[in-house]
Amino acid sequence: xxxxxxxxxxxxxxxxxxxxxxLSLSNRQPVSDYGMGRFGLVVIAPIQSAVTSGFHxxxxxxxxxxxxxxxxxxxxxxxxxxxxxxxxxxxxxxxEQANQRLRGLIRFQQEIEQKVLPAEVxxxxxxxxxxxxxxxxxxxxxxxxxxxxxxPQGIAGQVVAVSQHYAxxxxxxxxxxxxxxxxQRTRARGIVTGAPxxxxxxxxxxxxDDVQEGDILIASGLDGIYPKGLRxxxxxxxxxxxxxxxxxxxxxxxxxxxxxxxxxxxxxxPRPEPEAME
Amino acid sequence: MTAVLFLLVGAALVVFQxxxxxxxxxxxxxxxxxxPLVVFLGLQRRLRDGLPAVLLLAAAMDxxxxxxxxxxxxxxxxxxxxxxxxxGFLRVAGTFMLPAALAGAVLVENLVLLGILLLLGREGPEVxxxxxxxxxxxxxxxxxxxxxxxxxxGLQRRLRRYQQQSQARRAVRE
Numbered sequence: 184x185x186x187x188x189x190x191x192x193x194x195x196x197x198x199x200x201x202x203x204x205x206l207s208l209s210n211r212q213p214v215s216d217y218g219m220g221r222f223g224l225v226v227i228a229p230i231q232s233a234v235t236s237g238f239h240x241x242x243x244x245x246x247x248x249x250x251x252x253x254x255x256x257x258x259x260x261x262x263x264x265x266x267x268x269x270x271x272x273x274x275x276x277x278x279e280q281a282n283q284r285l286r287g288l289i290r291f292q293q294e295i296e297q298k299v300l301p302a303e304v305x306x307x308x309x310x311x312x313x314x315x316x317x318x319x320x321x322x323x324x325x326x327x328x329x330x331x332x333x334x335p336q337g338i339a340g341q342v343v344a345v346s347q348h349y350a351x352x353x354x355x356x357x358x359x360x361x362x363x364x365x366x367q368r369t370r371a372r373g374i375v376t377g378a379p380x381x382x383x384x385x386x387x388x389x390x391x392d393d394v395q396e397g398d399i400l401i402a403s404g405l406d407g408i409y410p411k412g413l414r415x416x417x418x419x420x421x422x423x424x425x426x427x428x429x430x431x432x433x434x435x436x437x438x439x440x441x442x443x444x445x446x447x448x449x450x451x452x453p454r455p456e457p458e459a460m461e
Numbered sequence: 462m463t464a465v466l467f468l469l470v471g472a473a474l475v476v477f478q479x480x481x482x483x484x485x486x487x488x489x490x491x492x493x494x495x496x497p498l499v500v501f502l503g504l505q506r507r508l509r510d511g512l513p514a515v516l517l518l519a520a521a522m523d524x525x526x527x528x529x530x531x532x533x534x535x536x537x538x539x540x541x542x543x544x545x546x547x548x549g550f551l552r553v554a555g556t557f558m559l560p561a562a563l564a565g566a567v568l569v570e571n572l573v574l575l576g577i578l579l580l581l582g583r584e585g586p587e588v589x590x591x592x593x594x595x596x597x598x599x600x601x602x603x604x605x606x607x608x609x610x611x612x613x614x615g616l617q618r619r620l621r622r623y624q625q626q627s628q629a630r631r632a633v634r635e
Contacts, residue, residue: 305480306476306479306480306525307479307480307483308479308525308526308527308528309475309478309479309493309522309525309526310493310526310527310528310532310574311490311594311598312528312574312585312586312594313526313527313528314527315526315527317479317525343527344524351524351525351527353527354527357527358583358584358586359527359583379586379587379590380590
């Protein structure tokens, strides 16, 4: 009889041989559409599909939801950056405008003969009936009552009250202010005072004086306050009544008082003209 | 303490209406925001709290404006005094009486101005323009005033509660 050991060896050799033959035969014949070949497709594939879909589903959730938390965070961050950039652009634009205004003031400062002091408007008149502004320069900076306040476009007003660091400027559109002025073209003289609706009136202009719409008014310098030659405004309407010795002249100021932000205080007041002293 | 609070509130209103409000460039103009405060001080505060605050705020307004000196002192004093006189026999804090009192205060403010301009012999604004401006001032005051008075009353209540609580705490500590 064969020993157990011999039988085991024969068994192993048979299994190996059957395996080799089986492999060789199965690779030579096409895979059947039925039987075990189809088992995988029928049973496993749907599970594979379900598992894959599940993975895709959770993957999508991860990508589109959990990852969106990151996207939302990023969005918040970008929006903040955008807001900061917009604010910076606004600030830059504001600085650019201020720069242009200040350049204008500096050019004007160089052109004007008198010594001037730049100041910023920090407050406007709370009363609707009066026109004044508060500037951030006062007695300590050399500002005194009565000094004229100008900008490159023309005359703004005069200082009427001063504290250590601030001053109150009565604008030329206030009815209590007066500027001795001339029509630049014809030298017709009169007094410009404030009127309602941010306008001025050119008073005491003789009827026979030649004043036309569009004429430019300049300071005569005869009032001893405003430097001669500075622009006051432009004639916007002329009315000659049938009686009376004066004509009614409405003037649009050269200065836009709604947007007045920086001004120059003329520290050295102009000397009165010799003819005025006489 | 209350007088200081309302002085601070008044100062904030003065700054707001001289520095911030002009930026809004309202076509109709706005009302004097201190008028509701003056009315409130007349209605709710005693003489020793109300009057000094009214006078100090009026002095601040006088110094910041191009008005004839003493205008706000006169106007606010008379508004305050009239409100105090009115509460002697009228319930001014009522629903309709408060807007009426505020509108009346605007009228008093403008009448005082007219009086001062006449007194000084100065030219006033043209009548149609003045009437339109006063009407708008009244509208703004009647709209904003009651809200502002309610806010002032709320502030006063909070301050009173805070004072009571701190008094109680001090009493417990002692």
